[in-house]
Amino acid sequence: MKTFNDPEAFARVKRLPPYVFTVTDRLRDEAIARGVDVVDFSMGNPDGATPDRIVERLRSAVGDPKLHRYLNPRGLPELRASVSRWWKRRHGVEVDPEREVLVTIGSKEGIGHALIAMLSEGDTVLAPAPTYPIHAFGAVLAGAESLPVAVGPGVDFFESLVAAAERAEKRPKGLVVNFPANPTAAVGTQELFEKIVRFAEARDMFIVSDLAYCDIVFDGPKAPSMLAVPGARDRTLEFMSLSKSYNMPGWRVGFCAGNPALVAAAARVKSYLDYGLFGAVQAAAMTALDECDDEVVKIREKYRVRRDALVRHFGAAGWQVPAPAASMFAWAPIPEPFRQLGSLEFCKRLIDEAGVAVAPGIGFGPAGEGSVRIALIVDEPRVQLAAERIEKFLKKGPGGR
Template sequence: ATLGPGDTVLVPNPAYPIHPYGVVIAGADVSHVPLIPGVDFFDELEKAIVESWPKPKMLIINFPGNPTAQCVELDFFEKIIALAKEHKIWVVHDIAYVDIVFDGYKAPSILQIEGAKDIAVEFFSMSKSYNMPGWRVGYMCGNKELVSALARIKSYMDYGTFAPIQIAAIAALEGPQECVAEICEMYRKRRDVLCDGLTSAGWPVEKPKATMFVWAKIPEAYQAMGSLEFSKKLLAEAKVAVAPGVGFGQYGDDHVRFGLIENEHRTRQAVRGIRNMFKKDGVI
């Protein structure tokens, strides 16, 4: 709806795959911006803007983030909007995990920033907050021109979302919200079991403040393998499936992503399998 051959889009790396590949599908070019510890994201972003020709048309961001679970505060979005306005760049923010937050953290919206609607939109999915994955329903709000572009391409692609799904989404948004807190608490318990279990097994991991993922740095004894081979080893020897970090971009190759999709009992079982693998390898 907004991109084509000759356009360039800025995307953080690591990133959820559809963010860069949606750009590729549209025929545009991707400029990857490192979003990793020890690197100033805004310095890298400014450099990518200045060094790109033609000038980037759009920036796609996602906080709380998948796969890294990285969280930001309002001042981060203030800088994003200021930079985007200075260089006349659209901003698309994926806020799918806004409600899956823990330990008192509250995820801000980029549309809280004054003037953000001049250049930014925000996408929300019903999949996470209301446990409706696969229903393919959500919404976008913000800049009128970008919202109109989405409406235009949707009118060409299909005839609209199946009516019962639309009605269910309305009921979820307008009805009691206790279910959102219950879903969030379920993920918090799973997070605690996984992170505490891995740490006790000799794999220290940081507890994320949001999302349904744990972004775990590969233990030092296995770092030389890279994320793909290490993920294969976990699957074969510990019977645990993780997503290799390289699948989210080159800057993710020293991590793997755990999804908090199993109950606490199964999660403890996974931790035991990993601990046994560590023991066999002499890591602990």
């Protein structure tokens, strides 16, 4: 009799390593269970409440029986119209809500299914490294492979892209980009986006662009949209999420827009898998996109204040954390005497000995080693508490407990 006692007996699962964060999450939870008051910077999980207007719209929409049914799997036409207005207002880009927009169950689901739609066994796709896991592992879900493109502080992303394409044994089918970036907080410029589109045109590649943090920019110009580049629409699918801009991570609302054939390909795969979002959530998403620009400003400001507090207090404690220009993360090199421990061991020690949780860089792929990601989800008083503990931890050095 065949027994099932190892999920990795399945070839696809074997290629999906367990999230490294499960290790640090366990250590954090054990420390909390021991009574340690852990200051937790480890998750990219917006902590604020969803704005009242959006919650109220959900409350009123939930009573409408029309919204209780299976609905259009591409998303309600009214929500697609809101998405189209968002792109016009935010990026000056016209998208046709009928053919060029798809509503997704959060952008993670959308990116994953779009890559499944566009890639097959034997294909490759260029993806940033280090990066948010679905950018690289969407290819694995599709039976394909991703090829790393270095991104991060001091790295010229375009040069990395060219080098990665030259290293590739055969032409990659597409490329994934994410600016502002998780976890490195790297930002993209209009000029970079133009070069990426020309690069993809020359090699006949598709582009998946992830704008999840495009509203969370503190310094410099606003984050550009790939779709604003002339010619991009021939080959681009661009994703946006309501999770960060409107504090709605648990609602699972995202959307994408771009080339009609790429939209249709992703929609075809999704049509076999889901019926889209609960209609009342879609109604609330319309309120977010159409009426809550002021809330986005407040949310961005909250992250900015936290960023400034983090850089100031950690710096005073002896850990010079580069100030991120965008995103809800700081990407910090491990302090020198601890670097040889590696990011996972450093994070374990920081939880155990200082009661401070951050995410190990290795969790975002081998290219993330040497750094940790610090999420801007903690207000100043507890940032200060964390910094006081870190100061003592750093003074003891890697040998001391």
